[in-house]
Amino acid sequence: MAQHRPPPPTVTTPIPAPPPPAQAATPIAPGAVVQGPRRMEDFRGARQENDQGGRKVFTEPGRVIVVDPGGQSFIRHDEGDRFRYGARDIRVERAGEDTRTIVIRPDGAEIINITGRDGQLLRRIRRDREGREFIIIDNTYRDPAAVGGFYIEVPPPVLRIPYNRYIVEADEAPPDLIYETMEAPPVERIERRYSLDEIRYSPSVRALMPSIDLNSINFDTGSWEIPPDQAAKLQAIADGLNQAITRNPREVFLIEGHTDATGNDVDNLSLSDRRAESAATLLTQQFGVPAENLTSQGYGAQYLKEQTSGPSRINRRVTIRRITPLLNGGVAALPPPPPGTIPPR
Secondary structure (H helix, E strand, C coil): CCCCCCCCCCCCCCCCCCCCCCCCCCEEECCCCCHHHHHHHHHHCCEEEECCCCCEEEEECCCEEEECCCCCCCEEHHHHHCCCCCEEEEEEECCCCCCEEEEECCCCCEEEEECCCCEEEEEEECCCCCEEEEEEEECCCCCCEECCEECCCCCCCCCCCCCHEEEEEEECCCCCHHHHHHHHHHHHHHHCCCCHHHHHHHHHHCCCCCCCEEECCCCCCEECCHHHHHHHHHHHHHHHHHHHHHHHCCCEEEEECCCCCCCCCHHHHHHHHHHHHHHHHHHCCCCCCCCHHHEEEECCCCCCCCCCCCCCCCEEEEEEEECCCHHCCCCCCCCCCCCCCCCCC
């Protein structure tokens, strides 16, 4: 089942920052009910639309959505909320134009998210109780050839593995195969390091890594909350993630959200992004997957597995993809920074 790829963006302006969070960066106790919208209709009326440089920009609580004239759409959100759950304390510091959000865990470890003035994540660092720092994500590298700094096209990979090992169906896969896929190398040589934004928004870059599809979670219509009776379906995924992260604490996994083609495109993009974030949050809250080793992104109905405009269980899915080799360059000529070293911007 080949996936259709939207064309590259025609507007080269960077994606704008999402709106600032409505709530302060304060800890959220485990099991606490978080205030805010729960379904699409809770904020659809508050969504604002305007034209910027030939493209449509939609702003809604927690998200900014950009619709390029060429047909491709992009969404950005602030991942800070995921780190509030179970934190002992949170400090926010300014360093020039950058913001450092330091999340202190109950065991004394710290997760440091450094963002630029545009709200974009620059680095994510774990500082253990002994004061040693480990870079989890370095998002400072920029290729001049990247459109707007966030999109780049690379040749499609030539698969040398069976297709069912390239896209693994979680509902049919034994735990060993799920873990094996989370440890699998790129299907083609990686030529350089890619920024997190290039990975998020460039389908040809993501295609270099195998993935796991889970389409058995049933969300209520217009909702991104995972019902308690559905949460257990993430158990095998969580076990594989925890096993991989235990083996390499610097692993990073992208949790993707996808919808079918029914409904409004902007709604679908927002819904898929919120569902991906819900899955990432649940993996941390219920199954203990470290939040710093996860990132999430929604794609709406842009990457259909089944080419239909109607309802499709196959298309409504959460995808898990290891992106560590893309972030650190794998065997690329440009080496990753040494462990514990913060590279210059």
